[in-house]
Amino acid sequence: MTDLSVQTPHTNAFPPGATSLPEPSTVSGEHSVSIRDLSLSFGAVTVLEDLNLDIHDGEFLVLLGSSGCGKSTLLNCIAGLLEPTDGQIFIKGRNVTWEEPKDRGIGMVFQSYALYPQMTVEKNLSFGLRVAGLPKEDIAKRVARASAILQIEPLLQRKPAALSGGQRQRVAIGRALVRDVDVFLFDEPLSNLDAKLRSELRVEIKRLHQQLKNTMIYVTHDQIEALTLADRIAIMKSGVIQQLADPVTIYNRPKNKFVAGFIGSPSMNFLDGELAEEGGRPVFKTNGVSFLLDGYSASEPLTPGRKVVLGVRPEHIKVDADIAGEEIHEAIVDIEEPMGADNLIWLKLAAHTLSVRVGGARRYAVGSKVRLGFDMTMASLFDAATEERI
Known part of the structure; x- marks a missing residue:
C-alpha cells in the first residue's frame, strides 16, 4: 500500500490537454473541503458525475452506500490517488485538484492496515516523517502524542505480527495522526475487524474526533457506523448523493425510497x-x-x-x-x-x-x-x- 507521505509524483501536473491550471471556482472559507462539479470516468463507465459537496471545518462526514456506489472513488479523488475527469477539489479554500497527495494536508487510513512488517510500531508511525526529513525531536514529539491519544505506548517496540487486528488499526490511525494535518480520510477502516472490535474502535474514532476537532471524512457501507459517528451522512447511489443530512433527519425523514430502505435494520x-x-x-x-x-x-x-x-x-x-x-x-x-x-x-x-x-x-x-x-x-x-x- 502506498504511503501518502512518499507518494510518487503524478505524470500530469495539469489537467489533460492543459498547459496551465484553470481559473478556480470560489469557495467559502468556512468549508474545510469543497467539491465542485466533480466527474470521473473510466473509459465509457462514469463513476462520478457533476458531484458537488461542501464539508464544514471540523465536521465528521460519512460517505455511506453499497459497494460500487462511488464513495471510495470520491475519497480517493480527495486524497489525490485518482485524478478527476472534470471538476475541482478545494481543501481549506486552496485548489488541490492537481496537487500531490503529500501536499494536500491530509492523512489517510486504509481498509488494510498497510503496516511495514519489518518495522516496529514506532518506526511505522515515524516512517513518513523521517522520509520528509523532519527533525528527530519533532518526530519523537508527534509519535509520543499520537501514541498517548490512541493508548498504544506499550506497543511501540513491537512489530505488526505481534499485534491484534484492533491494535494494528490503531497504529494505522496513528500513522495518519502524526502528520498533524487538517483533514483525515478513512476508507472503511473497521471492515476487517470482528463485531466486538468494530464497536470498540468505533467509539475510539468518535472520541478521537471530539478530542482533535479535525475534519474527518469516513467511507463505510455499515449504516451503524454512519449513524453513530457522523455529524452528517451523504448517502450515495451510482455516483450520486441521494441525501445529505444529519443522522436523525436521514433516519426519520428520508428524501426518497432508496434512502428509506437503505437505512434501518431491519x-x-x-x-x-x-x-x-x-x-x-x-x-x-x-x-x-x-x-x-x-x-x-x-x-x-x-x-x-x-x-x-x-x-x-x-x-x-x-x-x-x-x-x-x-x-x-x-x-x-x-x-x-x-x-x-x-x-x-x-x-x-x-x-x-x-x-x-x-x-x-x-x-x-x-x-x-x-x-x-x-x-x-x-x-x-x-x-x-x-x-x-x-
Whole structure:
C-alpha cells in the first residue's frame, strides 16, 4: 500500500490537454473541503458525475452506500490517488485538484492496515516523517502524542505480527495522526475487524474526533457506523448523493425510497397503494385496508387517486398494549426473532408482510392474532413513480 507521505509524483501536473491550471471556482472559507462539479470516468463507465459537496471545518462526514456506489472513488479523488475527469477539489479554500497527495494536508487510513512488517510500531508511525526529513525531536514529539491519544505506548517496540487486528488499526490511525494535518480520510477502516472490535474502535474514532476537532471524512457501507459517528451522512447511489443530512433527519425523514430502505435494520416496511379521502380526511388504501394519515406532515397536497408507497419503520408500529387511541388493525404472527434487548416479529396484514420491533420480554406464538396501531407522525409517503418523499 502506498504511503501518502512518499507518494510518487503524478505524470500530469495539469489537467489533460492543459498547459496551465484553470481559473478556480470560489469557495467559502468556512468549508474545510469543497467539491465542485466533480466527474470521473473510466473509459465509457462514469463513476462520478457533476458531484458537488461542501464539508464544514471540523465536521465528521460519512460517505455511506453499497459497494460500487462511488464513495471510495470520491475519497480517493480527495486524497489525490485518482485524478478527476472534470471538476475541482478545494481543501481549506486552496485548489488541490492537481496537487500531490503529500501536499494536500491530509492523512489517510486504509481498509488494510498497510503496516511495514519489518518495522516496529514506532518506526511505522515515524516512517513518513523521517522520509520528509523532519527533525528527530519533532518526530519523537508527534509519535509520543499520537501514541498517548490512541493508548498504544506499550506497543511501540513491537512489530505488526505481534499485534491484534484492533491494535494494528490503531497504529494505522496513528500513522495518519502524526502528520498533524487538517483533514483525515478513512476508507472503511473497521471492515476487517470482528463485531466486538468494530464497536470498540468505533467509539475510539468518535472520541478521537471530539478530542482533535479535525475534519474527518469516513467511507463505510455499515449504516451503524454512519449513524453513530457522523455529524452528517451523504448517502450515495451510482455516483450520486441521494441525501445529505444529519443522522436523525436521514433516519426519520428520508428524501426518497432508496434512502428509506437503505437505512434501518431491519429495513423500513413498504406498502404499495394509493391516496384517498374519507370523511374529509386523507387516507392510504392498500389491498382493502385503509390507514388514516392524520398527523402525517406532507410537503405537498395529498391528492386522492395518487399512487404512493407508505413506509413505516418496525419500531413505529405499536402492538396490543402499546396502542393508545390509534386506528387499530388486526394481523397474524408469522415469525418471531428473539434479539435480546428486543424481539422482531413478522406479521401478515392483508397481502403484506410487516416487521415489528417489540420489547425483549414479550413473546408471541406463531399464528396468534395481534392488534396493530401505526404512528403516522413518523411514517413516510413516497410517490410510486418518482420514489421521492411527499
